[in-house]
Amino acid sequence: MTTVSDQPTSASSTVGRRRSTTEIEQDTPQWRKVLTSDPAARVTSLLAFVLFWVVVSALFDRVPGPVAVWTSLVDEFSRGEVFGNFGSTLYRFGVGVALATVVGVAVGVLMGLSQLSRAFLESPVLVALSIPAIIWAFLTVMWFGFGDTGPIITTFLTSVPFVIVNVAQGVRGVSRDLRDMSATYDVPMGRRVRDLVLPAVTGYIAAGVRFAIIIGWNGVLLAEWFGGGGGVGYRARFWYDANRYAGFAAWVVLFVGFIVLLDRFVLDKAIQRSFRWRDAR
Amino acid sequence: MAVLTVTNLSKTFNLGTARESRILDDISFEVSGQTFVSIVGPSGCGKSTLLNIISGVEEHTSGDITLTSDAGGPARMGYVFQDPRLLPWRSVMKNMMYVQDDQSRDTVARAERYLDMVGLKKNADFYPGQLSGGMQQRVGIARAFAVEPDLLLMDEPFSHLDAITARGLREQLQDIWAQSKKTVVFVTHDVVEAVELSDRIIVLQPGGLIYEDITIDLPRPRRQSDKAVATLQADVLARLETLKAMAAAEPVAEPVA
Incomplete structure (x- = not known):
């Protein structure tokens, strides 16, 4: 049997009171x-x-410590190797990722909006997704030889399927109500893409570009590793072949550091800016 | 002046395994220009489906729909939905302009004029998320009028709002309509609302047939407190009660094979 009483117990007078956020x-x-x-x-x-x-x-001899890596990096700076090689890689990586973003968003939007395009492109995109970066690196070295083209194409080919898949997924999820509204008012397709679809899939584009950056940097590094012609991958391989793991790790750390800073200070800020309407309450 | 003609319109949904459900059954009616027509009826009688078919969002199975305009050229439609359906990432003004054919200065001025009519000109730069539900619906109404439609479709536009806000918006709608005199097809389940706003009420019955077509000849503006309005509301309500009783006695036909 349950007894209900209006007499406060000593427990309820102390435990029952909830503090305000100001007090906390x-x-x-x-x-x-x-x-x-x-x-x-x-x-x-x-x-x-x-x-x-x-x-x-x-604990392990073959893992260079932070101090050894830092020293190798400083040595590379003093030898004048960093700016030229890092600049080459940055250029190849930047062009490859930019191409992947533009092409990936365009194809992703097309696949998201048109059932016929999806049926036509779904299988090739799936195949491209499953091809590892190292295969593209080998192929582009064979096709384009040494120079910028191989690493750029490798970066593009490894990263573009991820942008396409993300954007197509996002476009398919665009509000049916808003699409019906646009159809009812006969809004031109270009304006629908610009004002409805692209803002709605901003998060998916950002996720796609993040993937493109992560996957693309694998691609550019491998293409430079096998294709030579300078760059971060080329220098990393130089030290690897020389059995100097600290030198190898220094280049990897340099590029990873750059990717982290790019993500935090450029991509993050761009995403925040594109979502500022959410904070406007 | 725009004229909407619906002739022998039917809509069936395929339920698979050779079964189908009939939503609208061979209905015909005409809405002449500058008329405010309400479609009422119990839930599931096909009111919203009818509006979606007229707007082109849904396909119809058979029959014919024509919308003719004296102005020539393709007829323009406006649509006020149950919810405002605004782009959350665009300001109020950009939402108004999103549906406009041309983006000229005259069109901007027209959009501003309609925003002013619903009392939201000062909120033109706000995002929809910064407005209340009632204010967002007012933007939806202003947007529909601002395209200067030959035919304006409204699908229970006040059903998601509280009673006081809905009453205020109904009065505002009457004022705007009195100035613009657009041809309106208004779907509602609220008979009180239909009588207050309409020149004519088409009552649909379950199974998608027209049960009654009632002409309302009362002076405007109408308010719920008007005796004649209240009397007519009671009369239409009584007729709907009869329809409900009939529907209860003869349940909706099973899907036809």
């Missing part, structure tokens, strides 16, 4: 606010990784 804010010590902030989490994550790296390098 006032009662939280400053050190705790700093330690539980986002920047603190990021710094802690970075420090944890460096610590892990130090430990692993101390």
Whole structure:
């Protein structure tokens, strides 16, 4: 049997009261606010990784530690190898990813809007998705030899299917209600793509470009590794062949660092800007 | 003046295994220019399907729909949906312009004029998410009028709003309509709303047949507090009750093979 009483118990008078957010804010010590902030989490994550790296390098001879890698990087700078090689890779990578983004968004929108295009392109895109970057790297070296074209095409071919798949998926998810509204008012197709489809799939485009960057950098590195002609991949292979793993790792760390900074300070900001309507409340 | 003619219109949905469900059954009616017509009837009688077919969003199985305009050229349609259907990433003004044929200065001025008529000119730069549901629906109404349609379709545009907001918008709609005199086909399940707004009420019955076609000859503007309006509302409601009783006695026919 359940007894209902209107007499407050001692427990309900202390446990039952919920504090306001202002009270919680006032009662939280400053050190705790700093330690539980986002920047603190990021710094802690970075420090944890460096610590892990130090430990692993101390345990295994063939893993160069952060200090050795840093020293190799400084040496490469002083030899004047960094700007030329890094610039070449950046150019090839940038052109390849930009092409993949433009072509991927166009094809993805087409596949998302047209059933016939989807039926026609679905299988080739699936095949392209399953071909690893190393295969494209070999093929483009055979087709285009040394120089910029091979790495650019490899970057493009490895990354474009990911942009296409993401964007096509996004376009298929565009609100049916808004598409019907546009059809009812006979809105021209160009305006529908610009004002309805592209803003609706911004998140999917961003995800596609992120994939393109991650996959594309594998492609450019492998093409330079096998194709020579300078670049980050070429220098990484130079040190690898010389059995100097610190030199090899220095180039990888340099490019990975660049990708992380690109993601955080360019892509993230661009995404925030394109979603500013969500924050306007 | 635009004239909408619906002739022997039928719509069936294929349910698979050689079965189909009939939503509209050989209905015919005509809406002449500058008339406000409401389509009422119980849920599932095909009101919204009829509107979607007229707008071209849905295909019809048989019959004919024509919309003729004195102005010549293709007839223009406006549509106010149950929900506002605004692009959330575009400002109110850009939403107004999204559906316009041309983007000239005159069109911008016209869009501003209709925004002003619904009291939202000062909110032109706001995103839809910054407006209340009622304000968003007012943008939807302004957008539909701003295309200067030959025919304006409205699908229960006030059904998602609270009673007070809906009443305010109904009064606003009457004022705008009195100025623009567009041909309107208005779907609602609310008889009170239909009587207040319409020149004519077409009552659909389950199975997609026209049960009754009622002409309303009351002076405008009408308010719910008007005695004549209240009397007619009671009368139409009584007729709908009879229809409901009939429908209950004779359940909707099973899908035909």
